[in-house]
Structures are given as structure tokens and as C-alpha cells.
Amino acid sequence: MNFNGITNGVSTKRVLITGGAGYLGSTLVPMLLQRGYEVVVYDKFMWGAGSLLSHAGNPHLEIVRGDILDKKLLARWMSDCDAIIHLAAIVGYPACEKFRDEAVEVCLLRNIPHTSSLLQVLKFLRVKDKPRE
Numbered sequence: 001m002n003f004n005g006i007t008n009g010v011s012t013k014r015v016l017i018t019g020g021a022g023y024l025g026s027t028l029v030p031m032l033l034q035r036g037y038e039v040v041v042y043d044k045f046m047w048g049a050g051s052l053l054s055h056a057g058n059p060h061l062e063i064v065r066g067d068i069l070d071k072k073l074l075a076r077w078m079s080d081c082d083a084i085i086h087l088a089a090i091v092g093y094p095a096c097e098k099f100r101d102e103a104v105e106v107c108l109l110r111n112i113p114h115t116s117s118l119l120q121v122l123k124f125l126r127v128k129d130k131p132r133e
């Protein structure tokens with residue numbers, strides 16, 4: 001796996017994954033660690049953090065409990081990352097069934113603000129960004 005394409009040839013070292021404790025994230029995290037990346041998982045652990053327990057002692061992995069709607073906390077963790085993989089979401093029928101009353105609001109309304117929130121933080125950081133080596 002090579003993320004150079006995402007960053008226009010700039011070497012990518014530290015990757016933040018929103019929703020990194022989920023189904024896709026928990027597969028992606030060990031793949032990135034194995035390839036020498038530093039990984040920050042930023043997740044509110046709606047389904048727990050068990051998927052990451054076997055990697056919890058890895059010095060190249062930071063696990064952060066946070067909501068992506070919390071722009072201040074998100075900005076703090078995004079600021080020193082080279083790439084962001086945005087997986088945080090409420091996904092699938094079982095989740096919608098479990099949170100039946102929230103499902104429409106969460107899936108139709110909140111997922112859009114989630115992404116919008118992330119983009120706003122990125123825009124803010126880009127303005128303040130200093131060239132990296």
C-alpha cells in the first residue's frame with residue numbers, strides 16, 4: 001500500500017484514521033503499522049475498542065476517543081498528521097436498527113456534517129500549515 005498518490009508525491013508518515021476502530025479501520029490499522037506508518041485512530045467507539053486491543057501496546061499507534069464533530073479536539077490531532085482517512089460513520093442496517101430513532105438524523109443529517117466538519121478543520125489547518133520536511 002502506498003499513499004504517495006494521495007499526497008502528490010510527498011512522503012506520508014503519520015496517518016489519522018477517523019472511525020479507525022470500525023470494521024474497515026481495524027483491518028487498515030495493522031496494515032499501516034506493518035508498513036511503518038505512525039497511526040492515530042480517532043473514534044468515539046460506538047461499538048467499543050476491542051478491535052484494536054491487540055495493537056494497543058504498539059508505540060506507533062495512538063488511540064484517541066473523540067467525536068469528529070468536536071472540531072477543537074479533531075484539529076489538535078489532525079495538525080501533525082500527513083494524511084487523513086475518513087471512515088467515521090454510522091453504517092448498515094444493524095446500526096440503524098439499534099439506533100432506530102436516531103437513524104434518520106444520524107445517517108442522513110449527521111454524516112454530512114461529519115464530513116463537512118472534517119473539511120473545515122482541514123481548511124483551517126492548511127491556512128496555518130508550515131512546510132514539512
Ligand SMILES: NC(=O)c1ccc[n+]([C@@H]2O[C@H](COP(=O)([O-])OP(=O)(O)OC[C@H]3O[C@@H](n4cnc5c(N)ncnc54)[C@H](O)[C@@H]3O)[C@@H](O)[C@H]2O)c1
Binds near residue numbers: 042043069087
Ligand atoms: N464495511 C464495508 O464493507 C464498507 C464498504 C464500502 C464503504 N464503506 C464505508 O467505509 C466507512 C467505514 O465503514 P465501516 O464498515 O468500517 O463502519 P463501522 O461502523 O464498522 O465503523 C465506523 C466507526 O466510526 C465510528 N464513529 C461513528 N461516528 C463517529 C463520530 N461522530 N466520531 C468519531 N467516530 C465515529 C464508530 O465508533 C465506528 O468505530 C463508512 O463510510 C462505510 O460506508 C464500508
